[in-house]
Amino acid sequence: xxxxxxxxxxxxxxxxxxxxxxxxxxxxxxxxxxxxxxxxxxxxxxxxxxxxxxxxxxxxxxxxxxxxxxxxxxxxxxxxxxxxxxxxxxxxxxxxxxxxxxxxxxxxxxxxxxxxxxxxxxxxxxxxxxxxxxxxxxxxxxxxxxxxxxxxxxxxxxxxxxxxxxxxxxxxxxxxxxxxxxxxxxxxxxxxxxxxxxxxxxxxxxxxxxxxxxxxxxxxxxxxxxxxxxxxxxxxxxx
Amino acid sequence: xxxxxxxxxxxxxxxxxxxxxxxxxxxxxxxxxxxxxxxxxxxxxxxxxxxxxxxxxxxxxxxxxxxxxxxxxxxxxxxxxxxxxxxxxxxxxxxxxxxxxxxxxxxxxxxxxxxxxxxxxxxxxxxxxxxxxxxxxxxxxxxxxxxxxxxxxxxxxxxxxxxxxxxxxxxxxxxxxxxxxxxxxxxxxxxxxxxxxxxxxxxxxxxxxxxxxxxxxxxxxxxxxxxxxxxxxxxxxxx
DNA sequence: TGGTCACTGGTTGCATGCTACTCATGGTGA
DNA sequence: TCACCATGAGTAGCATGCAACCAGTGACCA
Numbered sequence: 001x002x003x004x005x006x007x008x009x010x011x012x013x014x015x016x017x018x019x020x021x022x023x024x025x026x027x028x029x030x031x032x033x034x035x036x037x038x039x040x041x042x043x044x045x046x047x048x049x050x051x052x053x054x055x056x057x058x059x060x061x062x063x064x065x066x067x068x069x070x071x072x073x074x075x076x077x078x079x080x081x082x083x084x085x086x087x088x089x090x091x092x093x094x095x096x097x098x099x100x101x102x103x104x105x106x107x108x109x110x111x112x113x114x115x116x117x118x119x120x121x122x123x124x125x126x127x128x129x130x131x132x133x134x135x136x137x138x139x140x141x142x143x144x145x146x147x148x149x150x151x152x153x154x155x156x157x158x159x160x161x162x163x164x165x166x167x168x169x170x171x172x173x174x175x176x177x178x179x180x181x182x183x184x185x186x187x188x189x190x191x192x193x194x195x196x197x198x199x200x201x202x203x204x205x206x207x208x209x210x211x212x213x214x215x216x217x218x219x220x221x222x223x224x225x226x227x228x229x230x231x232x233x234x235x236x237x238x239x
Numbered sequence: 240x241x242x243x244x245x246x247x248x249x250x251x252x253x254x255x256x257x258x259x260x261x262x263x264x265x266x267x268x269x270x271x272x273x274x275x276x277x278x279x280x281x282x283x284x285x286x287x288x289x290x291x292x293x294x295x296x297x298x299x300x301x302x303x304x305x306x307x308x309x310x311x312x313x314x315x316x317x318x319x320x321x322x323x324x325x326x327x328x329x330x331x332x333x334x335x336x337x338x339x340x341x342x343x344x345x346x347x348x349x350x351x352x353x354x355x356x357x358x359x360x361x362x363x364x365x366x367x368x369x370x371x372x373x374x375x376x377x378x379x380x381x382x383x384x385x386x387x388x389x390x391x392x393x394x395x396x397x398x399x400x401x402x403x404x405x406x407x408x409x410x411x412x413x414x415x416x417x418x419x420x421x422x423x424x425x426x427x428x429x430x431x432x433x434x435x436x437x438x439x440x441x442x443x444x445x446x447x448x449x450x451x452x453x454x455x456x457x458x459x460x461x462x463x464x465x466x467x468x469x470x471x472x473x474x475x476x477x478x
Numbered sequence: 479t480g481g482t483c484a485c486t487g488g489t490t491g492c493a494t495g496c497t498a499c500t501c502a503t504g505g506t507g508a
Numbered sequence: 509t510c511a512c513c514a515t516g517a518g519t520a521g522c523a524t525g526c527a528a529c530c531a532g533t534g535a536c537c538a
Contacts, residue, residue, distance in 0.1 A: 009305070010522070011293070034489065045523045050490080051290055054250070058297055060387075066248070067490045067529045082387040086329070093328055096476030144473060148299075148321040152391075197476050234383060237335030237436050249492070273519065284493045289520080306499045306520050 010044055015052040017042065022061055022072055023161040024127070029074040060159060075160060077215060077222070081230045083156050084208035088235040090153060091141065091204055092197035098143030099188050099196040106143055107188060113139055114185055121178065130161070136181070140188075140200075160211065180206060205231060249283055253291040256281065261300055261311055262400040263366075268313035299398060314399060316454060316461070320469045322395050323447035327474045329392060330380065330443055331436035337382030338427050338435040345382055346427060352378055353424055360417065369400070375420070379427075379439075399450065419445060444470060 018038070021027045039049040053070050056062045062070050102110070113136040120128035134157055142150045180203035187195035208231050216224035257277070260266045278288040292309050295301045302310050341349070352375040359367035373396055381389045419442035426434035447470050455463035 009520095036489070046490090047286075047522055047524090051293055054290055054294060055297055058294055064490085065530095067488090068531080069489065079387070082385045085385055086388050086391070089332055090325070090328055093473045093476040097473045100476075146321045146324055146473065148318070149325050149473075152325070193476055234332045234336045234385065234388075237332040237339075237432055248490095275519075285520090286492055286494090303520085304500095306518090307501080308519065 010048040011051045011055075014042060014044065014048045015055050018049075018052055018056060019059075019061065019158065022056075023158065027072050029072045032069050032071055034069040059155060077212060077219075077224075077227045080160055080208075080211060080215065081227050083159055084204065084211075084231055085234045087153065087156055088201060088204050088208070088232060090149065091137070092201040094141045094144040094146065094149055094153075095137075095184070095200040096193040096197040097145075098140045099191060099193050101145060102143045102188070102191075110136070110140060110188060111185065114181060117181065118178070133177075133181075140184075176206060177203065177210075201235070249287040250290045250294075253281060253283065253287045254294050257288075257291055257295060258298075258300070258397070261295075262397065266311050268311045271308050271310055273308040298394060316451060316463075316466045319399055319447075319450060319454065320466050322398055323443065323450075323470055324473045326392065326395055327440060327443050327447070327471060329388065330376070331440040333380045333383040333385065333388055333392075334376075334423070334439040335432040335436040336384075337379045338430060338432050340384060341382045341427070341430075349375070349379060349427060350424065353420060356420065357417070372416075372420075376439075379423075415445060416442065416449075440474070 018027070027033065035046050035049045035053060038053075039046045042049065053062060053064060057064050057070075060073065062072050064070050113132065117129060117132040117136055120132045134154075137157075138150055138154055141153055144150075180199065183199040184196060184203060187199050209228055212227045212231070213224050216222045216227070257266070266272065274285050274288045274292060277292075278285045281288065292301060292303055296303050296309075300312055302312055304310060352371065356368060356371040356375055359371045373393075376396075377389055377393055380392055383389075419438065422438040423435060423442060426438050448467055451466045451470070452463050455461045455466070
């Protein structure tokens with residue numbers, strides 16, 4: 001956790017720093033933290049820390065316990081499923097619309113972003129891969145021209161990041177995800193919107209299943225099956 | 240705007256009160272307010288007001304202007320379109336899943352809620368109709384078993400409420416919306432999930448178009464057409 | 479031995495003081 | 509007449525003080 005610099009308001013800086021500390025694993029789920037301790041570590045007063053924590057609570061990343069401190073939320077499988085159910089509904093149509101609206105310039109940029117994922121993956125850099133993957137997808141969604149949807153999706157992705165870091169890095173599954181993305185790119189270059197939607201949906205679904213299987217494997221006495229079934233329970237009804 | 244009572248934390252109470260003041264029209268879009276003035280009106284100190292404003296800014300209903308005060312956001316047609324694009328993607332599959340998962344008890348309750356809409360509409364009580372409509376839809380979505388999605392939808396609905404109050408109350412359109420809901424109910428009782436999805440989609444689309452037409456009519460020099468086209472630009476790609 | 483209660487260390491929640499910033503206004507000089 | 513600058517009123521942003529609150533602990537009593 002770095003001390004603050006200058007520029008944006010302290011509250012916003014602190015919010016970003018705490019979010020980064022959580023997604024990087026520096027602040028661990030289930031652990032207890034105090035606003036006063038965090039403010040000392042960051043070299044600021046309690047007020048901006050407190051405000052940052054309230055914003056993060058609204059995002060669903062931490063829970064403030066009255067007069068007790070704050071706890072990084074341990075995302076349950078139930079919640080992970082909920083988040084992916086939403087992503088599976090939202091992302092395919094948005095990506096398809098993005099494909100429709102993309103300029104040639106955009107398509108070139110997409111390929112650059114894709115290259116970065118491959119580089120990071122080849123270097124075995126898990127966090128960088130994850131970040132590059134996020135950049136890739138969010139850029140594609142952004143082309144749909146609905147910034148609110150893009151922001152929403154970013155937030156949903158942030159929510160599961162802490163679990164993702166632990167479980168995704170796995171060569172086998174990494175290859176599968178790379179194949180998915182290849183398919184998305186191909187469909188994009190053909191400007192085949194329907195195929196883009198399908199490929200994105202397959203990709204997100206696969207990510208969800210990997211995550212759920214991984215988390216349940218780390219948690220004794222928890223069966224993944226029940227949760228795997230729920231993943232596309234909602235999206236089945238996308239006409 | 241009422242003074243505070245006891246119970247939840249001040250910050251949360253203030254958040255709700257400000258939100259209510261905004262959706263009720265007591266605080267008007269475009270208008271300038273200061274945290275210090277609001278804190279005096281509410282009889283609390285600046286801190287909880289400031290924190291509440293930050294949360295509302297995150298929700299997107301106010302904008303904090305550094306060292307200047309706060310402004311209730313005048314939702315632009317662009318943003319209204321964005322919000323409805325998301326709702327049109329999200330609500331149909333969620334409602335369909337709700338229909339699938341509903342118990343007989345749930346279906347009875349849905350009919351009660353439907354009755355309340357009709358009562359409020361018959362009494363010509365605009366705000367109550369709007370609230371009853373929200374209860375109806377959110378209950379249906381809630382049956383899908385994804386609380387996060389339900390919360391998200393609630394937030395999206397809140398965002399357009401200030402505009403909705405102004406433009407929706409209109410007998411002709413009110414009747415159309417009522418017909419839509421009748422169709423949703425019928426499909427629900429038949430447990431025809433696909434039909435529920437279609438009916439919900441039609442209903443949300445109609446609401447969007449009414450709102451856009453209404454707002455653009457109140458705003459000279461603004462053509463609705465461009466925006467109407469965008470409404471289902473994304474949802475076209477829901478496979 | 480088991481249960482209760484007061485105490486204590488640590489925390490948040492809210493109020494308030496101070497500083498730095500923004501914008502508007504009025505005055506000054508060219 | 510116009511441009512510019514100094515000034516002042518009003519604001520948010522942050523730090524800090526203080527009281528209320530929670531959880532755990534140890535002593536005391538039945």
